[in-house]
Structure formats: C-alpha cells, structure tokens
Amino acid sequence: DVKVTQSSRYLVKRTGEKVFLECVQDMDHENMFWYRQDPGLGLRLIYFSYDVKMKEKGDIPEGYSVSREKKERFSLILESASTNQTSMYLCASSSDRAFGNTEAFFGQGTRLTVV
Amino acid sequence: AQSVSQHNHHVILSEAASLELGCNYSYGGTVNLFWYVQYPGQHLQLLLKYFSGDPLVKGIKGFEAEFIKSKFSFNLRKPSVQWSDTAEYFCAVNANPGGYQKVTFGTGTKLQVIP
Numbered sequence: 001d002v003k004v005t006q007s008s009r010y011l012v013k014r015t016g017e018k019v020f021l022e023c024v025q026d027m028d029h030e031n032m033f034w035y036r037q038d039p040g041l042g043l044r045l046i047y048f049s050y051d052v053k054m055k056e057k058g059d060i061p062e063g064y065s066v067s068r069e070k071k072e073r074f075s076l077i078l079e080s081a082s083t084n085q086t087s088m089y090l091c092a093s094s095s096d097r098a099f100g101n102t103e104a105f106f107g108q109g110t111r112l113t114v115v
Numbered sequence: 116a117q118s119v120s121q122h123n124h125h126v127i128l129s130e131a132a133s134l135e136l137g138c139n140y141s142y143g144g145t146v147n148l149f150w151y152v153q154y155p156g157q158h159l160q161l162l163l164k165y166f167s168g169d170p171l172v173k174g175i176k177g178f179e180a181e182f183i184k185s186k187f188s189f190n191l192r193k194p195s196v197q198w199s200d201t202a203e204y205f206c207a208v209n210a211n212p213g214g215y216q217k218v219t220f221g222t223g224t225k226l227q228v229i230p
Contacts, residue, residue, distance in 0.1 A: 042220045104161075108158045
C-alpha cells in the first residue's frame with residue numbers, strides 16, 4: 001500500500017516560532033507537493049518539488065520555504081509562524097510533475113494552530 | 116488562469132437519496148478532470164478521473180461523473196447514497212494535459228448523509 005506520511009497530525013506553535021512540517025513518501029516519486037486546506041478555499045498549492053534540491057513556488061508561497069534533501073522527504077518550513085498560518089497542511093506525491101496526468105497520493109494532513 | 120467552481124458548499128441528504136455535485140471549470144481547451152474525496156479523519160484520495168474517451172466515467176464505491184464539454188462541467192453523481200459517503204468532495208482540473216501545468220482544486224463540497 002502506497003504511503004505518504006506526515007510526521008504530526010496536530011501541532012500548536014507560538015507566533016514567531018520556526019516550524020517544520022515533515023513529509024515522507026515510500027513510492028519513489030520524484031514529485032512532491034505542499035498544500036494548505038482552509039474551509040471555503042479548498043486546496044491551495046504552497047510549494048512543490050520535482051527533484052531533489054529542486055523547488056518551485058505555488059500559488060501562496062509567502063511566509064513559507066521548503067527543503068528537499070532526499071527524494072523521499074519534503075519539508076515545509078514556516079520561518080516565523082503567524083496566526084494566519086493556522087491551517088490544515090497536506091503533503092502529496094506523484095509520479096507526474098503536475099499530477100495532472102495521473103493521480104496524487106496525499107498524507108493525512110497536519111493541523112497547525114499558531115497562537 | 117484556470118479556475119474551478121463547486122457551487123454546493125454543503126449538501127445534506129438522507130440515505131438512499133440520489134446525489135449530484137456540480138463542478139464547472141473555466142478553461143476552453145483540453146482538460147484532465149478529477150474528483151477527490153476526503154472521508155472524516157482520512158487522507159484525500161482519488162475517486163475518479165477523466166482524461167479522454169467515454170465522457171461518462173465510473174469510479175469507486177458506485178460514483179460516476181459525466182464530462183460535458185459544451186457546459187465546461189464534470190458533475191459527480193451517485194444514484195443512492197449511504198451514510199458512509201459522508202465526506203468532503205473536491206473537483207480538480209488540469210488544463211494542460213501532457214504538459215506542465217499545476218492542478219487546480221475547487222473549494223470542496225461537504226456531503227452529510229443522514230441515516
């Protein structure tokens with residue numbers, strides 16, 4: 001069974017903290033993605049990576065950065081967490097760069113609360 | 116830029132009722148279309164997809180969707196819903212199949228099925 005695993009289901013962090021969200025996939029996919037999911041807004045792409053050490057901005061990259069040092073791992077970094085970054089964060093991986101030609105596999109999500 | 120509209124934000128049905136969830140997109144060319152589902156507490160997963168061929172697509176758990184090019188629509192249907200269909204449903208569109216173009220998600224429809 002294919003798997004995308006996010007390290008935490010729930011996180012509570014303080015404003016200004018540096019936050020790391022980790023994602024690991026076991027499907028040997030080249031392409032990995034970070035989305036945030038907010039009620040009424042659906043899924044919005046933050047960053048994606050199509051190869052180790054490669055990254056590209058999505059629709060809402062401000063306030064975020066990413067790291068892809070190994071093929072199976074894709075980290076989302078909130079440099080200085082703010083309350084408007086309280087959200088559900090979803091990691092996904094795909095064999096296709098934009099997964100528009102195949103499906104994406106999602107992790108269970110990390111619900112981050114910034115207080 | 117491509118956009119995806121899901122007009123029903125929250126739908127409540129009784130068991131055995133028929134379901135139709137609307138999805139419209141804004142791109143005029145060739146598209147790949149998806150429906151993803153997120154059951155409570157679970158990860159987002161692919162329900163069905165349309166790339167080409169028969170515009171009536173069958174997915175898992177008795178769901179189907181019809182691609183109507185003239186209406187820019189890809190509505191999801193199920194003849195008789197079950198309590199276990201309670202979930203959030205997302206339509207997604209890729210407007211440059213075969214190329215490099217990110218997938219755009221709709222804002223989601225929450226379906227609540229009452230026993």
